[in-house]
Amino acid sequence: MFRSPELDALSSRDQLIRIPDEIDVPITDRVRRLIDTKAFRRLASIPQLGLVALVYPGATHTRFEHSLGVYRNALEFIERLRRDERFEQAIGEAEVSRLIVAALLHDLGHWPFCHPIEDLSLPTVGTHEEFAERWLHDDEVSAALREDWDLEPEGVLSLLNGPHESRGERIAASVLSGPIDVDKLDYLYRDSLHAGVPYGRNFDRGRLISGLCLDAAGERLAIEDKVKTAAEMMVFARYVMFSEVYWHHAVRSATAMFQRLFYEVHRARVLSESEPRWEDWFREEPRG
Template sequence: MAGVESIPEVKALDDRRRLIRIPDQIDVPLTPRVRRLIDTAEFHRLASISQLGLVSLVYPAATHSRFEHSLGVYRMALLYLKQLAHDERFAQAVSAEQGEQLIVAALLHDLGHWPFCHPLEDMRLPGVPRHEQFADRFLLHGEPAELLDQEWSVSPAQVASLLHGKPQDQASRILNSLLSGPIDIDKMDYLQRDSLHAGVPYGRNFDEPRLIGALCLNQQGDGLALSEKGRTAAEMMVFARYVMFSEVYWHHAVRGATAMLQRAFYELHTQLDLESLFHLTEQPMIAQLQSVAGDSPAGELLAGLFGPRRRLYKRLAQYNFIQQPDTYQKLARRPYPWLVACAEQFALQLSERIGQPVAPHEVLFDAPPVKLEVQFNVEIFYPKEDLYRELGQVSPVVQTLAQKQFDDYVKQVRIFLHPRLQSLVTPDLANELAHSAAAAAD
């Protein structure tokens, strides 16, 4: 039985006849059947959806697309398969046909993303689907589905199950760990790519070739692990992810912009045809939101983000798990409508204290969402001892982040104000009103 090394796309890693180049000087092999997939309208739509959305308001070069990222994840899948083909247990568990399912899942994994997908999903509002389920609109019907059936002999339903189903057997659990896990192909690409385009070094400070070269299966034989030689690379990847969240994804100004978008969407979502809206690419979606918002408070918020002049709300106060645990725990992981009620109570009380009107939308509370990030804990294999240990057990760098909640360290609770109000509120008053508003919202 042919193994994954026989898959045309894996073999094409060493064949330089058909390539597409993406940053940073990375050649991605394209077979004819891959090119036909990426030339579909459903996939090309990703070229007009930015990977990081509002991050570009703070890091101006972070305008790269989900199209580029998807090509990077596809290439990473090929590199993982090429390495794991040398692992005897992997070769026995995963056939070439299942390897091809992984390849198309890697290539199409972002097909269901719409513009600003993650911050809108985090709100968990009625009628807003998870992007994994939304992907089925593009994956199970139309040209991609036809190509998967005709040229890959892969069922679109199998790919959808691999992307967001519950794995039922050893092979699917292994492939699932490649797609979604501590050292998955998605993180391996986005940490480095986002870091590159944002113009910061943090997400590139780990040894990718060393980590890939250390890939093996875990003790149970149903997921990814690393051999001992990849331990340091894994530690550096843990820290890279921590710093990227701290300095880029949850940078205070990025979160201020995110809070503005979320509040605008919250005000508008019952007036929107969400099914139609989420099929749009970025600029048409922004235009649709602004058209529906008009001159309303939501329109004012959107103008500050997407109008001719950037006008972001200012950070008034922030609370974290270490320094202000009581306030943090009062506000973190609350349902979004509760945060809105809390912000409105804050605005009402602030109006009384400063003696001038404060509109409800001029105060925004931003907090870690209900859904938690994937924890980083991976097994390390010590061949001389024939023994597996958790990375958190052998690494002082990882131990805290493996045993404590990752989100608590990188995601802070913040209060943002309209710029006109910033000079009118002291930190002490902000703290007092935050506690009072939370009590009133409860």
């Protein structure tokens, strides 16, 4: 059976970070080194939901908090899946480490309002995936990956963005992104909590995790029949969160106005010709 300091820390009270709603996130020395990098700390200044806070004023939580929640979910997913011998056959300690790091750093390339800006498809504006690549190759982050995790930045990027060539990579990638994954499980709950609405929490999270398994081919994440209702409730929770929170009519109106503003400023070349370049705004020192 593979070992991981982070999995061992799940049952330890040594180093913890408390995030809403009374969730203890286990922190090892090598995880702390990653979250203390400038690249990761800047996420504490980036709102998770952007303009949603205009309608739901409590929704001011950050990508930093969300990333810790996704990392915590990844540990729970792995702890459940390791009971399946097919999982252990396909994924060794190195792949588990890569999955844990990818979960923690999955939003590293985000900047304020990046999704509505990306939707404009402006030719000189990079994507958050491109910014993630820059940050993963940052001296501070890459040194931590190599020295503490024996990982290369390219390995983390390939797990996040593909291609996924090995069976182990396909399993790990399905944990990170799929119908039921560590990201959705956190943002539905967390966004619902901070927005002050029940919609994203109306499913049995614990039971859903208890029924995680691999599919018949042993290639991707799946669920057992006993948790089908919990999974269906999660899918419906996502639908309602989009209907009532993410795509609330006032949020979409504000987003459209922001996009028009950004488009006009970009067209006038105010950003592209300024010093420092607009991309450097997203590399500013973290606050606090």
